[in-house]
Amino acid sequence: MPSILITGANQGLGLEFTRQYAADGWTVIACCRTPESADSLAELAADHDTISIEKLDIRDHAAIGALGQKYTNMPLDILLNNAGIIGPIPIAEHIERQHFGKMDYEVWRDVIETNTFAPVKMAETFIDNLAAGEQKKLVNISSQLASITERIIPAIAYSSSKTALNRTMTIIADQLKERGIIVAIFCPGQVKTRMDFGSATVEIEQSISALRPLIAALTLDDTGSFRDHEGRTIAW
Numbered sequence: 001m002p003s004i005l006i007t008g009a010n011q012g013l014g015l016e017f018t019r020q021y022a023a024d025g026w027t028v029i030a031c032c033r034t035p036e037s038a039d040s041l042a043e044l045a046a047d048h049d050t051i052s053i054e055k056l057d058i059r060d061h062a063a064i065g066a067l068g069q070k071y072t073n074m075p076l077d078i079l080l081n082n083a084g085i086i087g088p089i090p091i092a093e094h095i096e097r098q099h100f101g102k103m104d105y106e107v108w109r110d111v112i113e114t115n116t117f118a119p120v121k122m123a124e125t126f127i128d129n130l131a132a133g134e135q136k137k138l139v140n141i142s143s144q145l146a147s148i149t150e151r152i153i154p155a156i157a158y159s160s161s162k163t164a165l166n167r168t169m170t171i172i173a174d175q176l177k178e179r180g181i182i183v184a185i186f187c188p189g190q191v192k193t194r195m196d197f198g199s200a201t202v203e204i205e206q207s208i209s210a211l212r213p214l215i216a217a218l219t220l221d222d223t224g225s226f227r228d229h230e231g232r233t234i235a236w
Ligand SMILES: NC(=O)c1ccc[n+]([C@@H]2O[C@H](COP(=O)([O-])OP(=O)(O)OC[C@H]3O[C@@H](n4cnc5c(N)ncnc54)[C@H](OP(=O)(O)O)[C@@H]3O)[C@@H](O)[C@H]2O)c1
Pocket: 007, 008, 009, 010, 011, 012, 013, 014, 032, 033, 034, 056, 057, 058, 059, 081, 082, 083, 084, 085, 086, 114, 141, 142, 143, 144, 187, 188, 189, 190, 191, 192, 193, 194, 195, 196, 200
């Protein structure tokens, strides 16, 4: 059976990815920062012995390294960089801290570390596992808010962290192509998770059910692409 490593697997989109891949019999390494309080994930793992829960705060590079060591030589089909933060939540109450003139630089630093540095560190750490896997897919959950063309919500910290992620992943995509590794970037839609600005229209199950076939259909021709859950290419 294929295998996938998912970050932020304890709630929101990551939990649903875990649920759906496990239901299809995949081996899932489900990472979360506080397994001791990840009740929904624990329940899921109790029903599926193919789920392994791993404690991982993605800002902790030493912990990422240690996890990489633990899984040395294990082929991985997909590395799914899902975990991310939008900044202090509820976002609608804190959005001013991401507006020009009122920028909260601690927030920005935190968001960049989580949304930009961590997925790259994950990719660096697990790249040989992916190269040894059959599907060889490095999948990143980004956001339409990263788009410079489709300027929908002016959240400086969050948007810039995902824009930086996108550009970094396109660079990595070019570099990894010769190893047959596909790098893809997706926006899940405006989904009803705790990141909701109040305008989300997409159910969690709906988003993941739409993303999974797109991920399954990825080929090397798609490497470096940025699409939403409906398969629409998002302008950079
Ligand atoms: N929902 C949307 O409308 C939307 C739209 C575009 C993009 N996205 C992206 O989708 C991804 C998933 O977000 P979501 O909507 O499912 O939001 P969510 O419900 O807030 O889930 C975020 C997940 O990331 C984890 N996480 C955050 N910081 C972490 C860290 N330092 N180490 C490990 N895990 C960490 C969280 O863990 P804890 O429970 O421990 O905090 C949680 O599991 C994110 O990358 C987000 O930017 C979401």
